[in-house]
Amino acid sequence: MSFKVLVLDNVDELCEKVFEERGIEVVRNHNLSGQELFDEIRSYDGIVVRSSTDVTPEVLKAAENLKVVGRAGVGVDNIDIEAATARGVLVMNTPDGNTISTAEHTCGMILALARNIPQSVNKVKSGGWDRKKYMGTEVHNKTLGIVGLGKIGSEVAKRMKEFGMTIKAYDPFASVEKAESLGVELLELDELLGVADFLTVHTPLTEKTKNMISMENADQLKKGMYLVNCARGGIYREEDLNALIQEGYVEGIALDVYSSEPPTEELYELLKHPQIITTPHLGASTEEAQEKVAEQIAHQMADALEQKSFKGSLNGKSISLITNKEVQPYLKLAEKLGSVAIQLASEHANEFSFEYSGSCTKFADVLTDSILKGILSHHVSESVNLINARHYAKERGLNIRETTASQTKTFNDLITIKLDEGADYKKISATVFGEDDYRIVEIDGFGIELRLEGDIIMYQNVDKPGMLASVSSALANQDINIANLSLGRTNKGENAITAVSVDKNMTDEELKPILNLDGVRALQYVSLPVN
Ligand SMILES: NC(=O)C1=CN([C@@H]2O[C@H](COP(=O)(O)OP(=O)(O)OC[C@H]3O[C@@H](n4cnc5c(N)ncnc54)[C@H](O)[C@@H]3O)[C@@H](O)[C@H]2O)C=CC1
Numbered sequence: 339m340s341f342k343v344l345v346l347d348n349v350d351e352l353c354e355k356v357f358e359e360r361g362i363e364v365v366r367n368h369n370l371s372g373q374e375l376f377d378e379i380r381s382y383d384g385i386v387v388r389s390s391t392d393v394t395p396e397v398l399k400a401a402e403n404l405k406v407v408g409r410a411g412v413g414v415d416n417i418d419i420e421a422a423t424a425r426g427v428l429v430m431n432t433p434d435g436n437t438i439s440t441a442e443h444t445c446g447m448i449l450a451l452a453r454n455i456p457q458s459v460n461k462v463k464s465g466g467w468d469r470k471k472y473m474g475t476e477v478h479n480k481t482l483g484i485v486g487l488g489k490i491g492s493e494v495a496k497r498m499k500e501f502g503m504t505i506k507a508y509d510p511f512a513s514v515e516k517a518e519s520l521g522v523e524l525l526e527l528d529e530l531l532g533v534a535d536f537l538t539v540h541t542p543l544t545e546k547t548k549n550m551i552s553m554e555n556a557d558q559l560k561k562g563m564y565l566v567n568c569a570r571g572g573i574y575r576e577e578d579l580n581a582l583i584q585e586g587y588v589e590g591i592a593l594d595v596y597s598s599e600p601p602t603e604e605l606y607e608l609l610k611h612p613q614i615i616t617t618p619h620l621g622a623s624t625e626e627a628q629e630k631v632a633e634q635i636a637h638q639m640a641d642a643l644e645q646k647s648f649k650g651s652l653n654g655k656s657i658s659l660i661t662n663k664e665v666q667p668y669l670k671l672a673e674k675l676g677s678v679a680i681q682l683a684s685e686h687a688n689e690f691s692f693e694y695s696g697s698c699t700k701f702a703d704v705l706t707d708s709i710l711k712g713i714l715s716h717h718v719s720e721s722v723n724l725i726n727a728r729h730y731a732k733e734r735g736l737n738i739r740e741t742t743a744s745q746t747k748t749f750n751d752l753i754t755i756k757l758d759e760g761a762d763y764k765k766i767s768a769t770v771f772g773e774d775d776y777r778i779v780e781i782d783g784f785g786i787e788l789r790l791e792g793d794i795i796m797y798q799n800v801d802k803p804g805m806l807a808s809v810s811s812a813l814a815n816q817d818i819n820i821a822n823l824s825l826g827r828t829n830k831g832e833n834a835i836t837a838v839s840v841d842k843n844m845t846d847e848e849l850k851p852i853l854n855l856d857g858v859r860a861l862q863y864v865s866l867p868v869n
């Protein structure tokens with residue numbers, strides 16, 4: 339299969355090189371926006387972005403062929419992951435390719451703040467000379483507060499420790515062991531704000547981190563401290579930045595990131611304050627970081643398109659499992675069974691129970707995605723895949739219950755779907771023999787053996803002589819060949835279930851003679867793709 343990828347942002351050329359080496363057609367176009375972008379994007383299987391292109395629901399809708407969005411970098415706030423997930427589009431990033439560069443930039447900002455480097459450079463360049471005004475402060479023996487002791491925060495800690503700083507951090511998700519190994523003391527946020535001479539943030543922008551510092555909590559800050567933000571604009575409340583300095587809470591602020599990039603006119607005005615130093619989102623802008631993220635994202639996207647690996651994927655949490663050879667037969671089994679279930683369920687049924695037993699239980703999560711794919715493919719016009727199956731299930735109000743049992747009585751593995759009360763058949767179980775022999779093995783407690791493929795007529799009947807002969811002659815009269823059949827019964831002469839595979843896709847009209855046979859009940863017709 340051949341794939342086509344569009345590079346939309348200023349991503350290093352190595353990206354194209356990797357795609358080309360891997361036989362993927364690649365086009366670079368930085369200058370697309372609006373309708374032009376919508377028109378161009380239609381035919382691509384993948385797009386590569388940095389932080390400059392907003393991957394909105396509209397962009398995703400226009401990209402009819404899209405399978406993967408690759409972010410050559412970390413932050414994905416410019417990508418609507420929810421909308422991508424709903425459309426079954428994989429979103430991936432390169433979590434560590436620009437860590438060192440951003441950490442180095444942060445350290446640079448801390449030192450630049452401490453020694454007024456940008457302001458004094460400007461002074462000299464404009465023909466001025468003022469040594470008194472630009473008196474600085476040492477960072478040695480000062481406390482650096484880090485909010486977010488993740489990849490970048492940790493690298494900043496290591497580097498600034500070497501400058502003789504005491505490092506303290508707030509990160510509710512960081513382990514004490516990790517902090518100890520870095521020589522960092524973990525504190526609560528309010529404690530950290532009270533002791534930090536310099537505060538640097540390295541978290542995503544979330545409901546919790548937005549406006550983490552503002553005039554509202556300025557009282558908690560150590561007087562005359564410095565603020566650094568090389569993470570995401572808005573973690574410090576931008577409208578309050580000038581006031582924080584003017585009211586004497588903060589001595590200086592260094593920003594690499596802004597709530598809108600480039601900043602709005604109002605924001606540009608605020609940034610003119612002489613004690614605020616600024617760079618235009620340069621944290622990751624080094625040759626080394628850009629080469630790393632470009633190469634990484636191209637390989638990751640190529641692997642994903644070729645279904646080899648899903649490293650770096652941010653949605654479809656269980657998708658990485660589908661490259662596991664062991665899980666593939668179960669995925670197919672689950673999807674087929676889901677398809678049977680929806681064909682047997684009552685109209686408007688919205689309750690399904692999935693039971694996994696045996697060794698397949700360890701893949702239960704992705705098997706549920708696959709059953710849902712089988713169920714929903716009959717309902718949803720948009721293409722359903724393992725990434726968006728749960729999204730659609732939720733949107734359609736399906737209630738799902740999942741249970742697992744480590745052992746089965748008769749089979750190594752069994753997947754069972756329980757249907758709604760109104761359905762003719764309430765419980766259907768299937769397994770896979772070998773690599774690709776998918777079979778229904780039980781319906782409503784009746785042992786049966788039927789391949790999960792092609793066209794199947796299922797009915798209940800009283801276990802008496804001649805029933806099968808009547809059904810086969812009703813089929814033969816219409817020149818319909820029986821491919822396979824399976825009978826299940828409880829006890830001799832009692833109720834029985836018959837499943838007949840036929841060689842053609844039958845119409846309602848063709849089913850009527852069977853439906854009208856005396857003794858045939860609960861006739862259902864199921865159609866499945868042939869393996
Ligand atoms: N300026 C630039 O060019 C760049 C900026 N970034 C940004 O830097 C930030 C950090 O990136 P990484 O270190 O790679 O991410 P990471 O995921 O390794 O670390 C984030 C840390 O923040 C912590 N965290 C999350 N919510 C928190 C909260 N409410 N309070 C305290 N800690 C919290 C997490 O536990 C985690 O340890 C991201 O926002 C990323 O987008 C990343 C690369 C370049």
Ligand SMILES: O=C(O)C(=O)COP(=O)(O)O
Pocket residue numbers: 388389390410411412413414436619620621622623
């Ligand atoms: O990776 C990140 O999160 C960054 O902020 C870097 O953004 P950029 O790729 O330089 O536009």
